[in-house]
Amino acid sequence: xxxxxxxxxxxxxxxxxxxxxxxxxxxxxxxxxxxxxxxxxxxxxxxxxxxxxxxxxxxxxxxxxxxxxxxxxxxxxxxxxxxxxxxxxxxxxxxxxxxxxxxxxxxxxxxx
Amino acid sequence: xxxxxxxxxxxxxxxxxxxxxxxxxxxxxxxxxxxxxxxxxxxxxxxxxxxxxxxxxxxxxxxxxxxxxxxxxxxxxxxxxxxxxxxxxxxxxxxxxxxxxxxxxxxxxxxx
Numbered sequence: 001x002x003x004x005x006x007x008x009x010x011x012x013x014x015x016x017x018x019x020x021x022x023x024x025x026x027x028x029x030x031x032x033x034x035x036x037x038x039x040x041x042x043x044x045x046x047x048x049x050x051x052x053x054x055x056x057x058x059x060x061x062x063x064x065x066x067x068x069x070x071x072x073x074x075x076x077x078x079x080x081x082x083x084x085x086x087x088x089x090x091x092x093x094x095x096x097x098x099x100x101x102x103x104x105x106x107x108x109x110x111x112x
Numbered sequence: 113x114x115x116x117x118x119x120x121x122x123x124x125x126x127x128x129x130x131x132x133x134x135x136x137x138x139x140x141x142x143x144x145x146x147x148x149x150x151x152x153x154x155x156x157x158x159x160x161x162x163x164x165x166x167x168x169x170x171x172x173x174x175x176x177x178x179x180x181x182x183x184x185x186x187x188x189x190x191x192x193x194x195x196x197x198x199x200x201x202x203x204x205x206x207x208x209x210x211x212x213x214x215x216x217x218x219x220x221x222x223x224x
Binding site for chain 1: 116143152153154155156157160162202204206210211212213215216217218
């Protein structure tokens with residue numbers, strides 16, 4: 001079945017540091033890929049998405065590129081802020097777009 | 113504002129008790145989902161519903177049941193709660209035409 005693997009956290013960075021959170025997946029067909037973010041005490045929110053190979057999703061300074069050859073969708077940000085502290089989830093959808101499979105989540109802590 | 117709400121937000125209950133978690137949405141979405149979140153395991157799907165008459169088991173449905181009372185309401189029940197059902201529970205909705213799921217704020221359930 002489908003699966004998503006992402007790097008374990010927590011990831012601790014200083015403000016303005018570069019962020020990479022790795023995500024790889026296993027899936028049949030051509031899934032869409034997502035990054036969701038969960039701020040403390042809240043539900044998950046969609047951060048960005050990519051629906052086909054070589055697509056780049058971007059939002060709020062975060063980017064991720066759908067790499068079919070390496071089955072990866074790594075999340076990057078050039079300069080993190082304290083307000084980016086949250087848990088980040090990589091996810092993929094089934095071909096029909098109805099079901100999401102999530103990775104285990106990576107907690108990011110940004111220190112001033 | 114259109115939203116996904118969950119009640120209660122926090123609940124402590126004893127082993128063997130029956131408990132119901134409720135989810136309501138004003139987004140007009142047909143598809144609704146119940147997830148469980150445990151640290152390091154991401155979100156696991158408990159049940160999902162594509163419309164009022166279509167309810168399906170997810171990957172971890174044992175010990176849970178659901179009711180879709182209306183398009184806007186989807187309830188999760190634990191008939192006889194046990195301590196390993198202590199977790200954070202999320203409801204989500206999705207329109208037919210989009211990949212994005214919209215999450216409620218979560219219910220933190222503790223079974224003692």
